[in-house]
Amino acid sequence: MIVLPRGIGPALSCGITFLAKCMSMEKIVIFTGAGVSAESGLKTFRAMDGLWNDHAIEDVATPEGWARNPALVLDFYNQRRQEVLAAHPNAAHEAIARLESMFDVTVITQNIDDLHERAGSSKVLHVHGEILKARSSIDPELIHTLDTPTIAPGDRCAKGSQLRPDVVWFGEAVRFMDESETLFANASRVLTIGTSLTVYPAAGLVKHAPYLAEKYLVSPDVQKVPYGFHFMRGLATTVVPHIVTCWMEGRSPVR
Numbered sequence: 121m122i123v124l125p126r127g128i129g130p131a132l133s134c135g136i137t138f139l140a141k142c143m144s145m146e147k148i149v150i151f152t153g154a155g156v157s158a159e160s161g162l163k164t165f166r167a168m169d170g171l172w173n174d175h176a177i178e179d180v181a182t183p184e185g186w187a188r189n190p191a192l193v194l195d196f197y198n199q200r201r202q203e204v205l206a207a208h209p210n211a212a213h214e215a216i217a218r219l220e221s222m223f224d225v226t227v228i229t230q231n232i233d234d235l236h237e238r239a240g241s242s243k244v245l246h247v248h249g250e251i252l253k254a255r256s257s258i259d260p261e262l263i264h265t266l267d268t269p270t271i272a273p274g275d276r277c278a279k280g281s282q283l284r285p286d287v288v289w290f291g292e293a294v295r296f297m298d299e300s301e302t303l304f305a306n307a308s309r310v311l312t313i314g315t316s317l318t319v320y321p322a323a324g325l326v327k328h329a330p331y332l333a334e335k336y337l338v339s340p341d342v343q344k345v346p347y348g349f350h351f352m353r354g355l356a357t358t359v360v361p362h363i364v365t366c367w368m369e370g371r372s373p374v375r
């Protein structure tokens with residue numbers, strides 16, 4: 121017989137119960153795009169004929185645009201950062217965070233804002249980077265959390281190069297792709313919200329969702345519904361809380 125020191129037994133059993141609970145929790149992937157933050161006042165991309173807040177995408181979201189006019193790019197993201205800081209999580213972000221009390225939830229987001237984190241989601245993968253961080257323009261691994269809302273020309277990283285927003289531009293490597301594919305493949309439920317699914321490789325993640333998983337796409341209008349997904353037409357702040365409540369009460373979100 122193994123005799124444990126006094127006090128270790130209950131702690132061990134508590135730890136094992138916790139571990140068992142985590143391992144048995146159903147895995148959910150929430151995949152979000154700009155539409156989930158639209159009702160927080162942050163503009164989506166594709167609604168504006170190739171323009172993003174009055175700028176051509178190639179001027180503000182490509183390495184070539186950065187090479188041509190870094191001051192314009194810094195100014196553009198400084199304005200976007202101010203908008204993010206002024207915005208608040210909405211009912212969709214908050215509902216997603218509530219799911220964590222019953223499920224093992226990972227949010228995979230194409231958004232560069234921090235509204236999921238501020239709503240309380242604890243596992244958030246930003247495949248297109250984070251606007252509240254800066255990175256070295258010569259070393260993508262050298263990332264700083266900003267302590268001011270602006271990056272100015274002349275602000276430098278530890279290696280001496282100009283800082284740039286930690287945002288993935290067109291033509292650059294998207295983050296967490298292998299991890300995201302695995303998360304999708306192991307999910308028993310997938311909720312995709314507010315994305316046009318037009319920007320690859322991130323948009324291609326949905327095809328890794330298992331055939332038998334419960335899969336929804338939430339949007340007021342849709343260009344394409346991925347195979348096996350159930351389209352729930354509507355605004356994120358209306359439809360997402362409904363789905364979350366149904367899941368937490370063990371009901372189907374579809375009437």
Ligand code: APR
Nearest residue numbers: 153154155158164165166230314315316317319339355356
């Ligand atoms: N609720 C839900 N969906 C909404 C809402 C809303 N309130 N408002 C708009 N939408 C939908 C739109 O109908 C559209 O299908 O959100 C989607 C937004 O699509 P995009 O603007 O293309 O945004 P996204 O898919 O996130 O873009 C992907 O493109 O420019 C790049 O890097 C950028 O991460 C971004 C990527």
